[in-house]
Amino acid sequence: MTAMSNLRALQVDHVNVFLGHGAARKQVLHGVSLSLAAGRWTSIVGPNGAGKSTLLKVFAGLLPCEGDVQLLGAPLRSWTHRERARQMSWLGQNEASADDLTVWDVAMLGRLPYQAWLAQPNEQDRAAVEQALRTTQAWDWRARPLGQLSGGERQRVLLARALAVEATVLLMDEPLANLDPPHQTDWMNMVQALVKQGRTVVSVLHEIPMALQADELVILAKGCVTHQGASSAAETHRALEAVFDHRLMVRALEGQWVTLPRSPA
Amino acid sequence: MMKQRTRWLVLLGVVLALLLTAIGVCVGSTGLENLMLLLWRADVPTEQAAMARQIVWEIRLPRTVGAWAAGALLGLAGAVAQGLFRNALADPYLLGSASGSSLGVAMALAALGGGAGMLGGASMMNGGMAIGVFSSNLWVRLGLTGAAFVGAVLAVLLTLLLSRGVGHTLRLLLSGVVVGVVLGACTHLVLLFSPDSLQAMQAFMLGSTAFVGWTSSVLMLGVWLICWLVSWLLARVLDGLSLGDATAFSLGLPVGPMRVALVAVLALATGTAVAQTGLIAFVGLAAPHLTRSLVKTTHANLMLLASLVGGILLLSADILARGLIAPQELPVGVLTAVLGGGYLLWLMHRGQTRPGEAG
Numbered sequence: 001m002t003a004m005s006n007l008r009a010l011q012v013d014h015v016n017v018f019l020g021h022g023a024a025r026k027q028v029l030h031g032v033s034l035s036l037a038a039g040r041w042t043s044i045v046g047p048n049g050a051g052k053s054t055l056l057k058v059f060a061g062l063l064p065c066e067g068d069v070q071l072l073g074a075p076l077r078s079w080t081h082r083e084r085a086r087q088m089s090w091l092g093q094n095e096a097s098a099d100d101l102t103v104w105d106v107a108m109l110g111r112l113p114y115q116a117w118l119a120q121p122n123e124q125d126r127a128a129v130e131q132a133l134r135t136t137q138a139w140d141w142r143a144r145p146l147g148q149l150s151g152g153e154r155q156r157v158l159l160a161r162a163l164a165v166e167a168t169v170l171l172m173d174e175p176l177a178n179l180d181p182p183h184q185t186d187w188m189n190m191v192q193a194l195v196k197q198g199r200t201v202v203s204v205l206h207e208i209p210m211a212l213q214a215d216e217l218v219i220l221a222k223g224c225v226t227h228q229g230a231s232s233a234a235e236t237h238r239a240l241e242a243v244f245d246h247r248l249m250v251r252a253l254e255g256q257w258v259t260l261p262r263s264p265a
Numbered sequence: 266m267m268k269q270r271t272r273w274l275v276l277l278g279v280v281l282a283l284l285l286t287a288i289g290v291c292v293g294s295t296g297l298e299n300l301m302l303l304l305w306r307a308d309v310p311t312e313q314a315a316m317a318r319q320i321v322w323e324i325r326l327p328r329t330v331g332a333w334a335a336g337a338l339l340g341l342a343g344a345v346a347q348g349l350f351r352n353a354l355a356d357p358y359l360l361g362s363a364s365g366s367s368l369g370v371a372m373a374l375a376a377l378g379g380g381a382g383m384l385g386g387a388s389m390m391n392g393g394m395a396i397g398v399f400s401s402n403l404w405v406r407l408g409l410t411g412a413a414f415v416g417a418v419l420a421v422l423l424t425l426l427l428s429r430g431v432g433h434t435l436r437l438l439l440s441g442v443v444v445g446v447v448l449g450a451c452t453h454l455v456l457l458f459s460p461d462s463l464q465a466m467q468a469f470m471l472g473s474t475a476f477v478g479w480t481s482s483v484l485m486l487g488v489w490l491i492c493w494l495v496s497w498l499l500a501r502v503l504d505g506l507s508l509g510d511a512t513a514f515s516l517g518l519p520v521g522p523m524r525v526a527l528v529a530v531l532a533l534a535t536g537t538a539v540a541q542t543g544l545i546a547f548v549g550l551a552a553p554h555l556t557r558s559l560v561k562t563t564h565a566n567l568m569l570l571a572s573l574v575g576g577i578l579l580l581s582a583d584i585l586a587r588g589l590i591a592p593q594e595l596p597v598g599v600l601t602a603v604l605g606g607g608y609l610l611w612l613m614h615r616g617q618t619r620p621g622e623a624g
Contacts, residue, residue, distance in 0.1 A: 085517030
């Protein structure tokens with residue numbers, strides 16, 4: 001565990017990201033430097049437009065950026081497509097929906113990094129997909145087209161697709177979208193179980209009480225990291241309250257950290 | 266792996282295609298004639314039998330096979346376009362590729378002196394009018410197909426440039442419509458300065474299978490086979506892309522090069538069909554839609570099924586076009602435009618009444 005904690009799962013140095021073209025070109029991340037330990041659950045939080053999803057995309061190599069990005073100690077660019085895909089899994093925000101594919105087919109897409117070009121799925125692929133679908137409680141719908149499922153059910157299938165990769169690092173952007181409270185709790189338990197197995201989970205969350213369940217918080221505002229620290233630390237709570245203009249309070253309740261709304265004076 | 270329902274549909278598609286081919290061979294401009302029986306009966310005079318044989322083997326069969334192949338190419342192009350652009354309304358016409366192909370053909374004809382320059386063998390059907398664009402010479406056909414392919418590639422690239430990628434559906438479709446209209450106008454302009462090819466191009470612009478000979482049919486079948494094979498090989502990329510570019514990239518798929526290959530397949534399939542049969546609308550849009558309403562499946566199966574459905578649609582339309590106002594013949598493109606327009610309206614109506622299942 002100690003050796004795992006010393007390893008940096010993800011690291012960015014002096015990263016600048018610009019989005020848009022011409023007059024609409026705008027700098028979204030300003031010289032962000034950050035290092036995330038392996039085998040931990042880190043949540044990225046911040047107000048709307050802070051650059052949370054952009055930062056997650058930089059980790060995933062989905063956006064061109066200035067600066068250095070490293071995955072498991074090696075520059076992201078040095079990984080082959082396939083090797084990178086095996087090490088790092090991605091669950092996007094509002095993923096396009098493959099309505100015609102069945103739940104099984106969608107989850108099986110998570111095994112693409114392991115399959116030869118024209119090879120059929122092998123036993124290992126099928127076992128990984130089954131386990132992922134059972135973990136997200138989507139196994140019973142495996143034969144149904146994705147288009148026939150509700151928003152929350154789809155999200156669980158897409159989550160299963162991300163889990164089926166069996167990657168060391170999981171990046172999730174707004175993974176709780178459309179999930180009802182019981183399934184949000186299931187998601188949290190699943191993430192904690194993954195971390196116990198030594199996986200690294202990085203999530204962008206709007207649900208601050210859920211984010212406080214993570215091991216570590218990264219707080220972003222206006223494209224800059226304002227704080228990084230343990231989610232149980234008092235300094236982290238103060239930084240969290242500050243970044244949301246003291247419109248929320250972090251309090252302890254039955255051994256957990258929760259947030260309460262605070263009306264402006 | 267092909268599921269049982271898919272296997273049954275493939276079988277049904279093949280059987281229907283064969284059945285329609287048999288009907289297509291029997292239907293002619295003089296109304297419903299059973300030429301097959303004429304050929305098999307022993308008491309028919311030799312001259313009449315030879316004439317019947319010639320009509321079947323040199324006109325009706327190649328035209329029927331050609332109609333199936335053109336439909337299969339358009340159905341395949343539609344399935345590739347809809348998967349590639351993640352848009353159920355994408356089809357070879359709405360992306361401008363058909364107009365680009367048409368302009369390519371018109372420019373090739375104009376550059377080579379219209380009808381006179383392209384004399385590779387006049388069509389048997391209509392001597393003067395069919396020369397050039399409907400020539401049965403292999404080199405002419407390959408040349409026109411090449412021109413149509415280049416036109417289609419450039420048109421799709423222009424559409425993508427104007428829409429700044431595929432991310433914005435409305436912008437993509439509007440760009441496709443703009444490119445289609447502008448390139449259509451350019452085609453007319455080219456024809457204005459090339460009166461020799463104007464008459465032949467008139468039938469071409471309306472879409473017709475009347476002049477498709479064996480050269481065109483075999484060319485289309487060959488190109489369909491290549492395009493189907495390539496798109497089948499790339500079907501997993503389309504499955505991955507259906508979850509979005511980011512997810513496809515995260516799964517290790519080389520999205521950029523694969524997308525280029527798929528645009529090439531789209532352009533080759535559209536260009537080849539348009540170069541042989543002219544502008545036949547809606548088959549590329551309707552075939553994948555109909556397929557998806559029959560079965561929900563992966564792109565690997567969709568490519569084959571959409572081809573089969575496209576072939577059946579165009580073959581049926583061709584038979585109708587020949588039989589509806591016999592002995593006159595409707596250009597099949599006019600018929601598919603009317604039927605396809607109705608189908609699109611029905612889709613829109615269904616989308617309004619059943620919002621969860623539109624498109």
